[in-house]
Amino acid sequence: xxxxxxxxxxxxxxxxxxxxxxxxxxxxxxxxxxxxxxxxxxxxxxxxxxxxxxxxxxxxxxxxxxxxxxxxxxxxxxxxxxxxxxxxxxxxxxxxxxxxxxxxxxxxxxxxxxx
Amino acid sequence: xxxxxxxxxxxxxxxxxxxxxxxxxxxxxxxxxxxxxxxxxxxxxxxxxxxxxxxxxxxxxxxxxxxxxxxxxxxxxxxxxxxxxxxxxxxxxxxxxxxxxxxxxxxxxxxxxx
Numbered sequence: 001x002x003x004x005x006x007x008x009x010x011x012x013x014x015x016x017x018x019x020x021x022x023x024x025x026x027x028x029x030x031x032x033x034x035x036x037x038x039x040x041x042x043x044x045x046x047x048x049x050x051x052x053x054x055x056x057x058x059x060x061x062x063x064x065x066x067x068x069x070x071x072x073x074x075x076x077x078x079x080x081x082x083x084x085x086x087x088x089x090x091x092x093x094x095x096x097x098x099x100x101x102x103x104x105x106x107x108x109x110x111x112x113x114x115x
Numbered sequence: 116x117x118x119x120x121x122x123x124x125x126x127x128x129x130x131x132x133x134x135x136x137x138x139x140x141x142x143x144x145x146x147x148x149x150x151x152x153x154x155x156x157x158x159x160x161x162x163x164x165x166x167x168x169x170x171x172x173x174x175x176x177x178x179x180x181x182x183x184x185x186x187x188x189x190x191x192x193x194x195x196x197x198x199x200x201x202x203x204x205x206x207x208x209x210x211x212x213x214x215x216x217x218x219x220x221x222x223x224x225x226x227x228x229x
Contacts, residue, residue: 032215034217034218036220041222042222042223043119043121043205043207043220043221043222043223044158044205044220045220046217046218046219046220049215049217051215089158091158093215101146101147101148101160101163101165101170101171101207101209101218102148102160102163102171102173103150103158103160103218104160105157105158105159106157107157108157
């Protein structure tokens with residue numbers, strides 16, 4: 001039972017354009033969502049998060065959108081840079097979840113940004 | 116501020132052996148969580164420790180255990196290793212406040228069981 005799904009295994013984008021990574025979830029108890037970036041042989045690096053009381057959060061080139069009725073969130077990267085090429089994971093936690101260290105992860109999307 | 120440190124980075128063990136992995140959290144972080152990453156199952160939550168107590172546990176067999184010390188450092192132990200235990204084991208720490216805060220991950224220990 002995969003509660004967090006990233007249906008696109010890979011995404012290829014030209015440098016300078018927008019990258020849009022998508023994530024769907026099924027658990028209605030999830031109320032905090034995060035995006036992580038992972039390079040090979042390294043641990044996931046936190047990018048940006050959003051609480052269920054918001055529908056948008058921005059941090060520099062990264063924006064996360066949350067649509068609770070559709071149980072869908074997306075990460076927008078504008079403009080995309082070659083250094084953004086990595087695996088991106090969507091993760092979610094239930095109320096109080098991160099205070100208990102428990103995240104449920106999607107399977108990841110490999111983003112490739114071409115110069 | 117130093118990040119989450121995991122040792123060793125790589126480990127090769129034989130089936131039936133046991134292994135202990137170590138994790139030092141970010142200074143001031145009191146919660147330490149462990150995750151297993153495999154190609155087939157992705158990133159899965161193992162357990163979380165806070166103030167030397169296991170506070171939350173994932174769906175893994177009892178062969179997987181851990182502990183936390185008074186300085187918040189944590190160890191994870193896997194007994195009677197199986198081939199399927201080959202994975203990247205990740206440790207994460209957080210401030211574990213009452214509000215949501217992100218987990219910060221170490222670079223992991225790559226365990227190979229032969």
